[in-house]
Amino acid sequence: MTISSTDFDFVRNYVKSKSAITLEAGKEYLVETRLSSIIVSEGLKDISDLVIKMKERADSPLHARVLDAMTTNETFFFRDITPFEVLKKEVIPDLLSRRSPNGPLNIWCAASSSGQEPYTISMVIADNFPSLKTPGCLTFIASDISQQMLAKAKSGLYTQLEVNRGLPAALLVKHFTKVGLDWQIKDEIKRMVDYRMINLSTTFPSLPQMDIIFIRNVLIYFEVEVKKKILEQIRKVMKPDAYLFLGGSETTFNLDDNFERCDLNKTVAYRLKKPK
Ligand SMILES: C[S@@+](CC[C@H](N)C(=O)[O-])C[C@H]1O[C@@H](n2cnc3c(N)ncnc32)[C@H](O)[C@@H]1O
Known part of the structure; x- marks a missing residue:
């Protein structure tokens, strides 16, 4: 199946207008591959048929x-590992020492895809800071633009292949139950996360002031101006001593001068510069 340049432009303009995701020239193959199953399930002939249908409404x-x-939804449990080690060993202990052993802490995991990242954070908290599970001690929001990913994350059901990626066997046994061929995350971990649809390219909804924000491996899909606007909005929902985690190839550098890089044991977090 090949896509004409006008249909490619229609699809990429639509995707950009809704999500700010940019599909550069040369990504035609991606559109062709990703849309093929929709074409089949809708009983359409080809991409041009799909575009005609999209233009009807x-x-x-x-x-x-x-x-x-x-949307590219690649994710896995304990991705890059070090952010979760510093969360356990440095970040949460530091924040609790400034507040109280019971927090409260507000955490936001944005662009959370199918849930492996927020559930990794939940498992770290449940296993190391159990007092945060007391009602009122933790507000943990996870969000994504993809309804399909949010539904999967909320279900908490993962295939063997998915749990094989990054999840230590001991945590699989402790926090999941086997359901047929799949693995269901236990309610105790699932209940900790409140999933919401948040489109990062638009004005954020009202959110509590956050202590910790994970927004990893999503800024890479946006143009510089969009990244700047997202970082500006993120800044506004950070408490003065909050920690921000970005993906390994992402940075605030050259985008927003109000952040400073904080080197933590083999990983980097970003914090707000203190007002002079
Ligand atoms: C590559 S995944 C990253 C998942 C996870 N953060 C990680 O690092 O493993 C990128 C996610 O960003 C989401 N996304 C893309 N554009 C978005 C937008 N404008 N607003 C919110 N989420 C978006 C996608 O749906 C996808 O689930």
């Missing part, structure tokens, strides 16, 4: 499916 479930399909 401004917004429809088909539009949402196309947007979902064009």
Whole structure:
């Protein structure tokens, strides 16, 4: 299946207008691959048929499916490992020492995809800071733009292949139960996370002031101006001593001068510069 340049432009303009994700020239193959299953399931002939259908209405479930399909949802448990080690050994202990052993702490995991990242954080908290599980001690929001990813994250059901990626066997046994061929995360861990649809490219909804923000491996999809706007909004929901974690190839450098880099044992977090 090949895509014409006008259909490619239509799809990429639509995706950009809804999510700020940029699909540069040369990414035609990605659109072709990602949309092929929608074309089959909708009984359409090809991408041009799909584009005609999308043009019939401004917004429809088909539009949402196309947007979902064009998001890259790659994620796994304990991705990059070090952010979660410093969360356990340095970041949460530091924040609790400034507050009280019971917090309260507010955490936001943005662009959380299918839930492996927020559940990694929940497991770290449940295993090392159990007092934060007391009602009122932790507000933990996880968000994504993809309805499909949010539904999967909320279900907490993972395949053998997914739990094989990054999750230590001891944590699999402790926090999951086997359901048929899959693994279901236990309610105790699931309940800790409140999932929401938040589109980072628009004005953020009202959020509590955060102590810790994870927004990893998503800024890479945006143009500089969009990254700047997102970082500016993130700054506004950070407490003065909050920690921000970005993906390994992402930085605030050259985008927002109000952050300073904080080197923590083999990983980097960003913090707000103190007002002069
Ligand atoms: C590569 S995944 C990263 C998942 C996880 N943070 C990690 O590092 O493993 C990127 C996620 O960003 C989400 N995303 C893309 N554009 C977005 C937007 N405008 N607003 C919110 N989420 C977005 C995608 O749906 C996808 O789930």
